[in-house]
Amino acid sequence: MTKLLEQAFQKASKLPKEEQDAMAAFMLGELESEKRWDSLFAGSQNRLREMAVEALEEDRTGGTAELNLDRDFPKD
Numbered sequence: 001m002t003k004l005l006e007q008a009f010q011k012a013s014k015l016p017k018e019e020q021d022a023m024a025a026f027m028l029g030e031l032e033s034e035k036r037w038d039s040l041f042a043g044s045q046n047r048l049r050e051m052a053v054e055a056l057e058e059d060r061t062g063g064t065a066e067l068n069l070d071r072d073f074p075k076d
Contacts, residue, residue: 001009012023058064 012020015023
């Protein structure tokens with residue numbers, strides 16, 4: 001465990017039990033979320049590569065237009 005994480009746990013241990021549980025639930029949720037994102041990205045690399053090749057081909061054959069922020073996203 002790193003010193004910084006150890007410090008955080010030490011400070012958290014002084015909080016009321018309800019706040020400790022809330023902090024633990026938050027951390028566990030964040031860790032699970034990161035795990036899900038890693039899995040989703042790992043499983044999408046082939047499709048992302050295919051989409052990049054398609055986009056480059058579309059651009060090469062003149063099927064794209066330059067983005068004009070003033071025209072395409074006018075301010076209200």
